[in-house]
Amino acid sequence: MEINVLEQPCESGSDHDDLSDYNEDTDQSDSEETQLEFLDSDSDVSEYSLDDESGSQDSEADVDEETNLRILTESVVIRLAENASTLKPNPIRKLLSAYACAVSHIASEEIKINAAITPDNEKKKTKFKSLKKENSRILKGVSDRMREKLESSKQMYVIKNPDVYTLLVSKTLEMMSLFLKQNTLSESPDAIASVAQIVRKFFSTAIIQLGFAFQVFDICRETLISLSSPHVMKWIAVFKNTNNQFVKIVCSLLSGHPQKAARINCLQFLQQYLTCLKDSKLITTQLFQPKSSYLVNVIQLTVTDAKAVSNEAINFLLQRCYRSQIKAVYNGLTFKNFGLFKLSQNCITELYSAVPYPNLYTHVFRSIRDLGMNIRREWTTANKKQPDPLNDDKNRSLTIAVCSWGFIEAINIWVGVVSRSKDKLETLIYPLVTVITSAIKVNLQNLNCMPFVLHLLTALNILSDGTDKFIPISSIIFQLLESLKSKDLVKLDKAAKETNSVLEKTDDIMVKLKLSNKQIHMSQTYKTLYKHIEIVLVDHLGIVSLNPSFPEFSIPILTFLRIYVRNEHVPEEFKTCMTTLIQVVEDTCEKIKGRRLQLEGKSGTGSKLKVFTSDCKSIPTYKHRLDILSRYQQLNKEKVTGTMAASKI
Incomplete structure (x- = not known):
């Protein structure tokens, strides 16, 4: 019997199932289709064959009768992680392909659930419905393409065990943290470009994970903590368009996640991101992926242009934090969600103090x-x-x-x-x-x-x-x-x-x-x-x-x-x-x-x-x-x- 990774226990203090969406015109920034290739393209999940790594043991792996895909097991994850520990590009790519398969499977299930809600069954209870709908709106185009192309995509694995999913995400975060610590932005443009495509794939998958699979609370927090590392955040800050997608999703979680600890992790992520944006030397390097292109361009900016890019990113961060909080609280306060919203309000105040x-x-x-x-x-x-x-x-x-x-x-x-x-x-x-x-x-x-x-x-x-x-x-x-x-x-x-x-x-x-x-x-x-x-x-x-x-x-x-x-x-x-x-x-x-008599003669x-x-x-x-x-x-x-x-x- 299939074990649904999504069925995690909901924090009893959460009241977000009852929150309806804030009726506001959609931002142009949200409505624009992201220029990144998220998990809908065949190349993202099948470009790198996993058969070479899995060997005879993987060929004998169980096959899911419903999807006719191999079931991702703990032994396969461990083997992929061990090979990726060499920090060479090809093993890292293969680990990311398995990571993309797992996140794509979970996220697509969530998108199907939300899409199935019609006016006739609108009262049907779904976990964190408001936050999921907001994230779908933020990643407009991504969810539509994923739902439409899921059946035609050449998926390699299917997740059946939540423990395997947890292990896979943890190992991927660990290996990518080491990989990005080894490959810095201070290297030559050619060296940066050689690993930028791997980094882009990791980031785009992590965005989908935070947007649609956040209810696996421990993994969501672990992902936020890993991405908040200075050596990882530097790559996020200079990746044009990708950085804005991260800001949208993390701000949405800051205002809507049902756990206080996760909201604090969101604050730490945004604080580290703001620190990187204020680093003028770092921002002079920009990574940009043109639309309909699989390659990532490395652009070197002048100090003046870098300052303009930094200001634009900081302004977007400020606006997004403010908007997300207003939308989340618009449906009202109760004694169940009062503490969560107050925490987010204090987090925003803390973040703004460093701007x-x-x-x-x-x-x-x-x-x-x-x-x-x-x-x-x-x-x-x-x-x-x-x-x-x-x-x-x-x-x-x-x-x-x-x-x-x-x-x-x-x-x-x-x-x-x-x-x-x-x-x-x-x-x-x-x-x-x-x-x-x-x-x-x-x-x-x-x-x-x-x-x-x-x-x-x-x-x-x-x-x-x-x-x-x-x-x-x-x-x-x-x-x-x-x-x-x-x-x-x-x-x-x-x-x-x-x-x-x-x-x-x-x-x-x-x-x-x-x-x-x-x-x-x-x-x-x-x-x-x-x-x-x-x-x-x-x-x-x-x-x-x-x-x-x-x-x-x-x-x-x-x-x-x-x-x-x-x-x-x-x-x-x-x-x-x-x-x-x-x-x-x-x-x-x-x-x-x-x-008052004691104050006579005193100034100030x-x-x-x-x-x-x-x-x-x-x-x-x-x-x-x-x-x-x-x-x-x-x-x-x-x-x-x-x-x-x-x-x-």
Whole structure:
């Protein structure tokens, strides 16, 4: 009986089976058919006969009745690897041919499964459906040709045992790592060209493996680690078109792979790739395979041309990381995938921190501008105004609905990047704050979108804390509280009991962007909203409490809260929390006034928001902020843990 290599256990924390594709126009870069000869050509899998290496033992190998192909066994793999250990071209080619057969077999099975999904059976569960469909779109043309020509291709072997497949991939990676360490790009163009075809075949097969056979988790990680080696990455960086295909697939895995460890390996791959792109001496050598040609050309560039090629590759890397993450998160967050997306977001921030300043600034500026254009477009549509044809950006790179997870993720990415590189990107703080506040104002009057507004207010607090800049949000919080004050929670409870309506879950309201029509008539919804508004307000006050002007800043806030808690419709729990907060803020004001005397005559504190950072925990409001955020994070951690545990049952 055939053992399917694809049936590997799925990580229980994965939620990617439920993610649908992001509805965005396909990039031109994705739609263009790759110029590389992937595994569809007969020459790729049959150019080198394996009979010479296999001998009499291979001639007696078992034959698969269904495909009439020889079954790849462990002994054959070991023999191929031993011969390839000489690092001579011909044994390496024969090992790669077996590797190509194995990967082609597995990838073609996956493509057949995806192609068989029709509108009638669209609800059929397939593992990692969203990620596989995205990779098929990225490698457009490759999957089509592989599906069409699989039957006519002269395959040499078929894989029946997952252990043999694992052994084959491991041995291939090991031998190719040694082969590329021995053959460097510092040699003569003729020497480089003599091995470039072997390298091209290995890379093109590895791309297919990462794109369609990634669910064999250990092998996927091993492949990423091997490709991230400096001596291997140098070849990837200079191989035109192939490098972009690697970037597309690895960025897709960074945003969609169900394992955290694999996403970290993707980050390491991209970091090493970026390091190579910044090596101007390395980039002067470029490898290029013309379309419809089997030969690889070696081109030597001038320093100026190499710089242009490097900038183009870096810009493509930045854009691809950003796009892939937005697409992956667009369908929403749950407690099962929250940690994965947060990890990818942090990985992108870490990667961007090493990007050269001109490339990073241009990319961040354009992306923030595109977000602003999306807000303008939505505001124009909502107010039924005709867009100005002179200012309408028809060529904007990314169209995102404002009240969407894609927009929230984009904001969180740029908040993290700007905060991490605040010295380089200080001039972009104001445009980013303007975009966020504009998105808030567009949705502020819509009660259903209050969770979306709270997400953006949280982002503003993070940006203020990370950049050490004052960003006022108290007036927006006042408007949110005023909109909730008119809701009589007692009447809502009474109406719910009279109608015997079934309550919806409200504990997970912050992993949603909009309230349903049913939720806006539930008292528990408003209690949850009050709690999250308290968290945002305490967070904001805690940050500002480190500034000497906090006593004056807190006067209007204290005045508003004292009046607000007298309203009869405000829940008692919120009244208690605000009463405590008022007392904490008053104590902080007295303490700050005493400390201000110690700052007289000192300079250099005028432009900073957080001045009292040396002993910040002694400031009552800041300490209260840490306690509130700690309890909230612990609550979310318990929810995530509980959800993950329930999914294992």
